[in-house]
Amino acid sequence: MDQRNLMRTDLIDEVTEVVQHRTEKEKDTLYETPGIQMNEERKGRVHITHIETDASGAETIGKKAGTYITLSVPTLTAEDNDGFNELEKQFISSLQDIHRQIKLSPQSKVLVIGLGNRTITPDAIGPLAIDLFHEEMFTMPIEFGHLVFYAPGVTGQTGLETGEFVKAIAERVQPDLILVIDALAARNQDRLCKTVQITNTGIHPGSGVGNSRNEISFESLGVPVTAIGVPMVVDAPVLIVEAIETVFKVISSQITETARPSSALSVGPWLRSSDEPINVEAIKPIFGEWSGWSTNEIRGLLQEVLPPHHQQLFVTPKETDAWVIRHAELIQTSVLKWLQDDVFGSTAH
Amino acid sequence: MDQRNLMRTDLIDEVTEVVQHRTEKEKDTLYETPGIQMNEERKGRVHITHIETDASGAETIGKKAGTYITLSVPTLTAEDNDGFNELEKQFISSLQDIHRQIKLSPQSKVLVIGLGNRTITPDAIGPLAIDLFHEEMFTMPIEFGHLVFYAPGVTGQTGLETGEFVKAIAERVQPDLILVIDALAARNQDRLCKTVQITNTGIHPGSGVGNSRNEISFESLGVPVTAIGVPMVVDAPVLIVEAIETVFKVISSQITETARPSSALSVGPWLRSSDEPINVEAIKPIFGEWSGWSTNEIRGLLQEVLPPHHQQLFVTPKETDAWVIRHAELIQTSVLKWLQDDVFGSTAH
Amino acid sequence: MDQRNLMRTDLIDEVTEVVQHRTEKEKDTLYETPGIQMNEERKGRVHITHIETDASGAETIGKKAGTYITLSVPTLTAEDNDGFNELEKQFISSLQDIHRQIKLSPQSKVLVIGLGNRTITPDAIGPLAIDLFHEEMFTMPIEFGHLVFYAPGVTGQTGLETGEFVKAIAERVQPDLILVIDALAARNQDRLCKTVQITNTGIHPGSGVGNSRNEISFESLGVPVTAIGVPMVVDAPVLIVEAIETVFKVISSQITETARPSSALSVGPWLRSSDEPINVEAIKPIFGEWSGWSTNEIRGLLQEVLPPHHQQLFVTPKETDAWVIRHAELIQTSVLKWLQDDVFGSTAH
C-alpha cells in the first residue's frame, strides 16, 4: 500500500471526477468527456467498470493514462463461495481483456511480484498470493523458468527500493509481462475487500510518473506491467471526512426531498450519497458554515486538530484475516488459470 | 472483546464521569465523590490510575464495584523494549496489589483463561498468551495441576458460552483464583495498545451483573476473578463521534482562548480535549446546532445515516500484529513472574 | 499422539496378529480366529479394512474391543485433490457405518475434541481441525449449543489431564456423542499421512482400560466416543527396527526364490514384506544370528546401544506442514457433512 497523502485512494473508481460523471445530471455527458471512456456493466453479481484514459483524461483525474478494470461484488462476504466464484470468472475474463494487445506465447516469460508486508495482516495479500504459487509450483504444467515469482517485502524494510528489486530481477529474467499484486487503500469503507482493480498502468507510488525509484511500470522497466489490487484499508482521517460528508449529504437530501427515481442502470447504493449536490442553505442551521466547505477544507481542519496518532490508524473489516486469505487465493487462482489456459497452455494460441 | 453497544468502552478510565473528575474545576471534589476513590501517580514512564468504587460509585459510573488499576505509557511503541520493561515492573507490582486480600499459597490452584478469537489479529491476545504458557509449561517450576490454562475460543464459535466453559473447568479444577486475559475496546484511539487494565471485577459482557451466562466473576463462579485487558480496537463509529467532538472542543477552546495553566499533576495530553466544556455559542456559526448536541445525540444521528458496514469496521494501529505479540508476552511474563515469586515460589510467603 | 513405548503403533492394521492373518497361508483361517472379524474391500483408490473384535479378540491383539475402520490410499500425495475427494466420500460413509447403533437426532448434542499440540507440526491436526470448525461456525446451519468443539492442548501442558478436561466439558454439555480427533504414530512409514482410522473404542493412552485419567471413552465418560486418527509420525527406533527387518525379509525372500503368485485380492505392496517367514538359515551367513531374533530382541538391542536422543526423534514426510493442513480439512469437512446430512440436517431422520 502506498502512503502518499491524507486523502489517498488507490481506486480509480473513487477518483472524484469519475464518481461525479455518474451523477444523474451528468450521465449524458459521460462519454463525451475528452480523454476518458467509461463502460459499466453487470454480469451476475459482479459490477464491472472499464475505464480508458488518454493523456488528457489522465491529467483531468490525476491518474496515469491506460486501462482500468474494476470488479465489484457489493454484497460479498468472506464466506461467500458463490460470490468469489463469480468474481473469479470475471477476473479471468478481464485478464484476457487487458492483455489482448500483448503478444504472449508458451515461450513467454511472466514475472509475478507480490508487494506488501507479510507481518501486517491487511498488507499481506501480495506475499500470501506468492506463497500459494510456491505451494503449487511443482504441480503446475508450466516449464521451469517461464513463470517466476517473488514477494520482495516492503521498501525500506529490505534495504532496497521495491522498484530496484523488480528491475534487478527483470533484467535477469527478461520477462514479456510483469504482474504486480498489491493491497490498496480505499476512500470509501463500502469498497473494502469487495473490489478488485486491474490496470495496465503499473504501480507508481510517488506523484511523478517514470521517475520514482519505486515505480513499477512499462515506463520504468520497458516491460508491460499489469497491477492487480484489492482495497484492504481506509485511513482513519479518510473515514472521518467521508462520514462527515455523508451526514451532510444524507440530511441535505432528506430535507430537499429529492424524488430521485431509481434507475435500472444505476450501480446502486455504492454511489447513492454522491448523486446530489449538498443543499448548503438547507442544512446550515444544523451543521453551520462547515457544511459548505470543500472536502479539502474539512480535511485540512481535521489534520490540524486531530492528534497525529490518527495518521497511524487503519480502518479494516473485523474479518480482515479471513478476507486476506480469500483474496490471495482468488488472485493466485485466477492468474494461474489465465496463464495456463491462455498463455502457456497450448502452442495453438 | 465485548460488543455491547455503539459507544462501548471497556476502559474505566474513559468513563465520562471518571474523566470529568479530572477536569481542572472539579479536581478538588474528586476525592469527595461518594463511592469513588481515585489515585493517580506516575512511576518512570508509567501512569498508574487506581480506582476503587463501592456500590454507589459503581452505579454512578455504570461499571461494577471493585478495584480498577490502569497502567499507561502514552509514548509506548511496539519496538519500545524500555517501555515494556517499565510496564512489566508496574504490572507485577499491580498484581501483588490487587491480590493482597486473597489468600494464596504454594498449595493454591490458579486457572488462567485467555479469551478472544485466534483468527482475528487484534482479538488474539488471550489465545497467544495461553500459547506462551504452553510453550513454557515444562520449564516452569510449578507443580502439575496448580496452574491450569485454556483459550476457550469465542462464544458462539464453539457452541458453548464462554462463561459456561469457565464454569465447567472451574468446577473440576476448584481454583483459588481465576485470571482472565482479554482484548478490550477503547473509546479514544490514543489509548490503543498503550494501556493495561487490571480489575478484580471480572468480565461481564451483558449489562446486568451476575446473571449473564457469559459473565466470568466472583458472583457467577464463587471464585475471585481478576481480569487483565489491553485496548486493541476502537469501533469505527466511536472514532468518528470522538473526532467530531474533538473538533468542536479544540476550536471552542481556541476561540475562547482559555489560558489553561499546565499543571505538573495533569496526566497531560491524554485528557487535554476534555478539560473545558464546549462554548457552544462561540462555535455555532461554524458548526451549527450540532455542536451543542450531546454525545448520545451525535451518535444517534450517525447510526441513522451511516451504512451498516461501519458497525463491522475495526480501527487499529498499523502494527497491530506486532502489538498483539508484544502484549501477549508482557501479560504472560508478568503473570508468570508474579505467580512464581509471590504464589508458588516459596512456602515462606 | 500417545507415547507409550518404543514399538508403539496406534494403528490396528499394524498389530502383528492382524497383519499375520493376512499372509497367504493363513488367509483361510482369517475369519475363524475367535473374537476377530475382518473385512477388506477396495472402493476406487481407497482400501477399507473393517475389524470387529470382542473381548477375546481384543486380548489377542492387545487392543480394546470394538470396531475399527481403516481407510487408506497408498498412492496419496499432499496435492492429490482426487485422492482426498475419494477419501472424503468413504470417510462420510464410514461415519454413517460406525454410528449406526447410536441414536442421534437433530436434538442431539455432539462434542468434538481436537487433541494434540498446536506448536508441533505433525501433532497439530486436532487443533487445526477445531480452528476450521471455528471459522465456519457462523455459516453452519446447526442450532447453537448442539455442536460444541474444543482443542484442549496437550496434557501436562495445560495443568489438567486431557481426560479430565473432556470430562468437565462433557458434564456440562451432556453430549450424545463425543468425536475425538488426534494424530497417531505408525510403525510403518508407508502408512504416514495415507491412512485414516476410525474407531468407537475411544482414546486410552495408558495400558489399562477405563482407569486412566487420560482415557476418553465410553467407559470413562458414559458417552459413546468415536476416535478419528491419522498416522503422522514414526518414532525413529521403530523406523530402524522396521528397516532392518525389511532387509532380512527381502533378502530371505530373494534367496529362497519363493514364487509368490500375485493375487488380485492382495492389498498389495503394503503387506508384501510380511507375507513370508524369514528363512533364517539362508541369510545367516550374511546377517548372522541377529537375523533370527524376534522384533522384541532387535528392539531391545537398539534401546541399549543407541543414544537416548533417538527417542526424541520424529520421522515425518518432508511435506508434513502441507499434509497436516490437508488432513485437518479432510476430517473437518467429512465430519461436518456427516453431521449436517445425517444428524442435524432434517427432522425426518
Place this chain on the structure above:
Amino acid sequence: MDQRNLMRTDLIDEVTEVVQHRTEKEKDTLYETPGIQMNEERKGRVHITHIETDASGAETIGKKAGTYITLSVPTLTAEDNDGFNELEKQFISSLQDIHRQIKLSPQSKVLVIGLGNRTITPDAIGPLAIDLFHEEMFTMPIEFGHLVFYAPGVTGQTGLETGEFVKAIAERVQPDLILVIDALAARNQDRLCKTVQITNTGIHPGSGVGNSRNEISFESLGVPVTAIGVPMVVDAPVLIVEAIETVFKVISSQITETARPSSALSVGPWLRSSDEPINVEAIKPIFGEWSGWSTNEIRGLLQEVLPPHHQQLFVTPKETDAWVIRHAELIQTSVLKWLQDDVFGSTAH
C-alpha cells in the same frame, strides 16, 4: 537444504576423514595431514572447531577449500536460554574471526540471503531470520541501502535458480559481503539443532565448484560469501545406516573390551563410536558378513531393499518448531550485533 545424495552431510565435522583424524591413534598426525589445519577448543559449554583447508586438503575431504568454524553445544535444548547466550557470544566472535581478512567499513554494503522453504518447518530458518531483519529494519541504526536482505524461496519453487536470484540482486546492490543463511542436513542425529557452521566457502549444492547455477560463492559472484548453517534434519536412510553401524561398533567395542582412556582433550560422546575400528571377526557370528561391509555397501543394500518412500522422510527432533524459531533468532541477533559493532557501528573502524 541441498539434496545431493543418500549419505549427504552438509557438516564438515562429519566428513569421514575429519572424524577419523580424531581417533586416538591418529591424533598425533592430525596437524600433519597435508592441506588441513584443525583446531579444537572449548569455551564454556561451546565446542569450537576451526578447520582450514587448502586445495589439496579440500580434495582429500571432498569439501571446498576455505575456513570452516563449527560451534556446538551438545547439551543444548530449545528452552536453554543460557546455552543460546553462550552460543551467541561465540557466534559473534566467530563472525569477527572469519571476516578478519575482508575490508569492511560503515560505507560497506552487506547482502543477507535467507535460503529455504518457508512452508517446511525444518527448512524455514533462513526465511524466518529474514523476517526478523524486516521487523527490526526501522529501529536499526544502519543507513538505508547498506544492509539488504531477502528470502528468495526455494529453487524450482520460484521459477528462477537461487543462484541466479542472488546474482541479480548482487549486481544491482554491489555488496562488499554476502551472508547466506540455510538449514543443513546432518549425518548424525546428535548434531541436530545443536551446531552452527560458519564457512567462507559459500553454498555450492552441485558437485562441481564455480559452475553450478545454484552456487553462491566468491567464485560465482566475485563477492566474498559467508554461509551460516544449522543442521535441522537427518535423512531417514542416513539415520538407519548410522544406527546399524553404531550397533556394530558398540558391540564390537564391548566384545574386545578396549580400555579406552578418556581424554580431557576428547570432544567426548559426540565422537565416541568412531574411535575404534570394528573388530569384524569378533562380531561376525552375531551380525554376519554384513558387519564387515563399508558404509557405502550397507547404504547400497538399503537403497535397493527399502521402498522409495524412505527417501522422502525427514528425521527431526520433536520440538522442531521451537528449534527453528530459536536458531533464526540466534543467527539474526548475532549477525546484527556483529554488523552494528564491527562494521556499521563506527567510522573509527
